[in-house]
Amino acid sequence: MARTGVIYVCQSCGWKSLKWVGRCGGCGEWDSTVEEISTGADLSNKSVALNRGLPQPITSVKSLECPCIETGIKEFDRILGGGLIAGSAVLIGGAPGIGKSTLLLQVCHCISAKGYKTLYVTGEESAAQTKLRAERLSILSDNLLVVAETNLDFILEYIHNTNPTLVVIDSIQTVYKPQLESSPGTVAQLRQCANELIYTAKSTGSAIFLVGHVTKDGIIAGPKVLEHMADTVLYFEGEKFQWYRILRVVKNRFGSTDEIGIFEMRKNGLQQVENPTEIFISRDRKTSTGSTVIPCLEGTRVLLVEIQALVTRANFGIPERKVSGVDYNRVSMILAVLEKRIGLKLGGQDIFVNIVGGVRVDEPAADLGIALTIASSFKEKVVPSDTLVIGEIGLGGEVRSVNQIELRLKEAQRLGFKKAVVPKDNIKGITKESKIELIEVHYLSEAIEIMG
Numbered sequence: 001m002a003r004t005g006v007i008y009v010c011q012s013c014g015w016k017s018l019k020w021v022g023r024c025g026g027c028g029e030w031d032s033t034v035e036e037i038s039t040g041a042d043l044s045n046k047s048v049a050l051n052r053g054l055p056q057p058i059t060s061v062k063s064l065e066c067p068c069i070e071t072g073i074k075e076f077d078r079i080l081g082g083g084l085i086a087g088s089a090v091l092i093g094g095a096p097g098i099g100k101s102t103l104l105l106q107v108c109h110c111i112s113a114k115g116y117k118t119l120y121v122t123g124e125e126s127a128a129q130t131k132l133r134a135e136r137l138s139i140l141s142d143n144l145l146v147v148a149e150t151n152l153d154f155i156l157e158y159i160h161n162t163n164p165t166l167v168v169i170d171s172i173q174t175v176y177k178p179q180l181e182s183s184p185g186t187v188a189q190l191r192q193c194a195n196e197l198i199y200t201a202k203s204t205g206s207a208i209f210l211v212g213h214v215t216k217d218g219i220i221a222g223p224k225v226l227e228h229m230a231d232t233v234l235y236f237e238g239e240k241f242q243w244y245r246i247l248r249v250v251k252n253r254f255g256s257t258d259e260i261g262i263f264e265m266r267k268n269g270l271q272q273v274e275n276p277t278e279i280f281i282s283r284d285r286k287t288s289t290g291s292t293v294i295p296c297l298e299g300t301r302v303l304l305v306e307i308q309a310l311v312t313r314a315n316f317g318i319p320e321r322k323v324s325g326v327d328y329n330r331v332s333m334i335l336a337v338l339e340k341r342i343g344l345k346l347g348g349q350d351i352f353v354n355i356v357g358g359v360r361v362d363e364p365a366a367d368l369g370i371a372l373t374i375a376s377s378f379k380e381k382v383v384p385s386d387t388l389v390i391g392e393i394g395l396g397g398e399v400r401s402v403n404q405i406e407l408r409l410k411e412a413q414r415l416g417f418k419k420a421v422v423p424k425d426n427i428k429g430i431t432k433e434s435k436i437e438l439i440e441v442h443y444l445s446e447a448i449e450i451m452g
Helices: 046-051 074-080 100-113 127-136 152-162 187-204 225-229 328-342 364-379 405-414 424-429 444-448
Strands: 004-010 033-039 089-093 118-122 144-148 166-170 207-212 232-237 244-252 260-266 269-272 291-298 301-313 321-324 349-355 387-389 419-423 437-441
Touching (some): 074 244, 074 260, 074 269, 089 187, 089 225, 100 118, 100 144, 100 207, 118 127, 118 152, 127 144, 166 187, 187 207, 291 405, 301 405, 328 364, 328 444, 364 387, 364 419, 387 405, 405 419, 405 424, 437 444
Parallel strands (some): 089 207, 118 144, 166 207, 321 349, 419 437
Antiparallel strands (some): 004 033, 260 269, 301 349
């Protein structure tokens, strides 16, 4: 007879305790342990033992007949590493209403339109409700199968019977295994259900997408083991009141983790943005201070984004420092360099730094652009609108070289920029084919002088 008992499991990391505790002993999270029933029942998948293979030379392993299928959505294909990988497991998270289900339904339509069979498993809606959304998006295909089910055993049976190319589980928090007495969404259920679904994907060759809920901190709810098991982890970024959505890669075993996909939410679904630079740069920048354009590298793509800064005298108490889209600690370091090396008296100023369009820039190549933007607002001097700024700043005020300088300048030239402030150490790596006028700087003080 199976042994049954009560244990307390942390819903953040999966740490277990025989008694309730206020603070998790694994991750330190407060009030995260939930009572679950522990059973000694055998939950292992019997097919694992039947379908296991023997060790063999890697040269003898059979390659997949169709390893990669392009969906036709270029933004989506690029972040996946070229397209839909057979047998892959993709975990996608994002805030409620941001467009996860809409995008995956569109992906199912693109795959089914090519003659492949897809299976959309919804645990939060009925099949009729899913069809209403499909009709609004003009998505109707006989190859797109829809089922409303939350029982894992039935879902696995549907996958084996239909043998689809793509399976979407919306969402993994609603799926449960009957042999486990804990509620759907708990750590035990998430770990077991995700494990069996991912193994099924590997054994059958069906690509599987798992939609995950997110916590108030914006991370996928449940144990981190879900992200470890998945081949690719995607996060939707953006606000519901904004039109644009950014799909960012956090983990990818088949491609780069620096790629982003940019989409626009319309009445007929999510549409890919062909020229994303247009949404990150204001149309009228000629007469405004505290504004600079920088080229940031996102994987294989160069995005030109506009940095804005507002420096104003603090009237009440301690001066404020607010940043959006850049690292707060990085901005604090740049402010210290401006005050120490350049002599700008910023100690009594409120300073606000923002990246236009909601994109986030983390690379050090944005340092010089941030510094010039802050100095422009403080001195009330304009950085020329046709000038691009590139460079990393050291604590001594020196401007250091950045990578992929030619790729950044090529994109700037395509968009009509005439000048570029670049580190002096990067000049040797730039060919004479570039038609942009290069302004070499070795120290931050030299870059400050270009402001009109």
